[in-house]
Amino acid sequence: xxxxxxxxxxxxxxxxxxxxxxxxESFDLTEVRxxxxxxxxxxxxxxxxxxxxxxxxxxxxxxxxxxKIDTRELDRHTKSCEVPSYMVDTLKSLRQxxxxxxxVLFIGSDAFKQLTSWHQWQQLFDYAHIVVLTxxxxxxxxxxxxxxxxxxxxSNELAQTSAGKLFMAQVTQLDISATAIRNIIAKKHNxxxxxxxxxxxxxxxNKLYETI
Ligand code: ATP
Numbered sequence: 001x002x003x004x005x006x007x008x009x010x011x012x013x014x015x016x017x018x019x020x021x022x023x024x025e026s027f028d029l030t031e032v033r034x035x036x037x038x039x040x041x042x043x044x045x046x047x048x049x050x051x052x053x054x055x056x057x058x059x060x061x062x063x064x065x066x067x068k069i070d071t072r073e074l075d076r077h078t079k080s081c082e083v084p085s086y087m088v089d090t091l092k093s094l095r096q097x098x099x100x101x102x103x104v105l106f107i108g109s110d111a112f113k114q115l116t117s118w119h120q121w122q123q124l125f126d127y128a129h130i131v132v133l134t135x136x137x138x139x140x141x142x143x144x145x146x147x148x149x150x151x152x153x154x155s156n157e158l159a160q161t162s163a164g165k166l167f168m169a170q171v172t173q174l175d176i177s178a179t180a181i182r183n184i185i186a187k188k189h190n191x192x193x194x195x196x197x198x199x200x201x202x203x204x205x206n207k208l209y210e211t212i
Contacts, residue, residue: 001027001028001029001030001101001102001158001159002029002030002031002032002033002098002101002102002104003023003024003027003029003032003104004032004033004035004070004094004103004105004106005019005023005032005033005034005035006035006036006085006087006105006107007034007036007037008037008046008053008178009036009053009056009057009178010047010053010178010182011048011056011195011199011208012053012056012060012178012195012196012199013176013177013178013195013199014174014176014193014194014195014196015173015174015175015176015177016034017064017067017196018171018172018174019106019133019171019172019173020034020067020106021064021066021067022172023106023131023133023169024066024067026155027104027131027158027169029066030066031066031067032066032067032068032106033068033069033070034057034067034069034070035069035070035071035072035090036053036054036057036069036071036073036074037073037085038050038073038074038076038085047182048208050074050077052202052206052208054069054071054074055202056199056202057069059196059199059202060195060196060198060199062198070094072093073085076089076093086118086119087105087118087119088118088119088121088123088124088127091103091105091128092127095127095128095163100162102129102158102159102161102162102163103127103129103162103163104130104131105131106133107130107131107132108132108133108173109132109133109135109138112130112132115130125150125164125165125166126164127163128163129163129165129167130165131166131167132166132167132168133169133171133173134168134169134170134171135173136170138168138170140168147166150165150166151165151166151167152165152166155167155169176194176195180194181194181195182209182212183212185203185210186209186210186211186212191203
């Protein structure tokens with residue numbers, strides 16, 4: 001079973017890293033693939049180049065063997081700069097590479113609320129399970145029939161098929177966002193303890209995020 005964690009990672013921080021590590025262990029995943037987005041369809045363009053975001057990811061996961069970087073969205077973008085990074089295309093391409101492997105896409109509960117606006121969102125379930133990372137006390141609200149039909153009550157149901165289920169999983173969510181980190185740096189404050197020291201060093205050396 002392989003986990004997939006997409007994001008802009010502008011920059012990567014302990015909120016991402018803690019969630020990735022926790023799902024790796026609680027779902028007993030072979031690996032978690034962090035997939036940096038080239039051209040996110042749902043938000044402003046990243047303030048730092050893809051190459052620099054990738055280098056920060058490399059520094060952040062250096063000593064975590066279960067966390068891997070998958071550059072397929074960046075590679076696709078190099079070939080065609082106009083194409084947004086649609087998750088459905090990413091999952092399709094992972095499925096081609098990984099054949100019958102169980103694939104689990106992890107998304108935050110905020111992202112889940114927007115899921116029905118994603119390009120070809122229903123097809124996501126053809127290629128992977130989706131696990132929504134929730135905080136304690138999270139209530140999904142009224143799920144529509146499409147989701148209800150796919151909802152797994154226990155996490156072990158995910159092992160029964162390679163794709164197609166929806167599951168709500170509680171994880172420790174640290175209240176850290178890349179936006180807050182960029183603001184702290186622009187104010188010349190210290191972002192220490194919000195992201196790995198090696199990443200902070202890289203940001204300083206390259207003078208990143210000094211203006212918003
Ligand atoms: P920004 O503030 O620039 O929007 P972000 O901190 O939300 O960035 P992204 O790279 O956009 O980070 O997020 C990638 C994925 O990580 C998303 O699925 C998002 O829900 C999740 N995520 C972001 N921050 C946290 C956090 N503190 N804890 C758990 N998951 C997080």
